[in-house]
Amino acid sequence: MGDFDLDNDRDHADRVAFVACQAGGFAPVCEAADFDGDSDIDALDAVAFDAAFSGLRSDITGDGTVSGKDLAGVLSALGPPGIADVNHDGATTGGDLAMLLAEWMP
Ligand SMILES: [Ca+2]
Ligand SMILES: [Ca+2]
Ligand SMILES: [Ca+2]
Numbered sequence: 001m002g003d004f005d006l007d008n009d010r011d012h013a014d015r016v017a018f019v020a021c022q023a024g025g026f027a028p029v030c031e032a033a034d035f036d037g038d039s040d041i042d043a044l045d046a047v048a049f050d051a052a053f054s055g056l057r058s059d060i061t062g063d064g065t066v067s068g069k070d071l072a073g074v075l076s077a078l079g080p081p082g083i084a085d086v087n088h089d090g091a092t093t094g095g096d097l098a099m100l101l102a103e104w105m106p
């Protein structure tokens with residue numbers, strides 16, 4: 001589950017696809033995102049995806065490190081959910097910033 005591009009990993013590319021499915025609602029192509037098999041892509045599936053995810057949750061740019069670029073990404077995405085909603089509470093807020101700072105690798 002969660003390997004959208006079928007290359008046997010759950011990396012940033014898969015995460016982008018997951019977030020798109022989470023935002024866009026359930027579609028046949030999103031079956032790989034429905035970890036618990038209840039035909040929706042919700043916070044429970046997001047938690048399961050994170051458990052399988054190989055990267056850093058706060059690495060929203062997908063470059064392998066958590067840096068100022070990710071911080072800028074979260075700051076520019078504040079408000080709605082999306083890839084910057086790293087704690088999956090349905091919004092991009094200071095809580096996501098706190099998680100990013102906790103994973104920060106200078
Ligand atoms: Ca993959
Ligand atoms: Ca589900
Ligand atoms: Ca990054």
Ligand SMILES: [Ca+2]
Nearest residue numbers: 085089091096
């Ligand atoms: Ca959040």
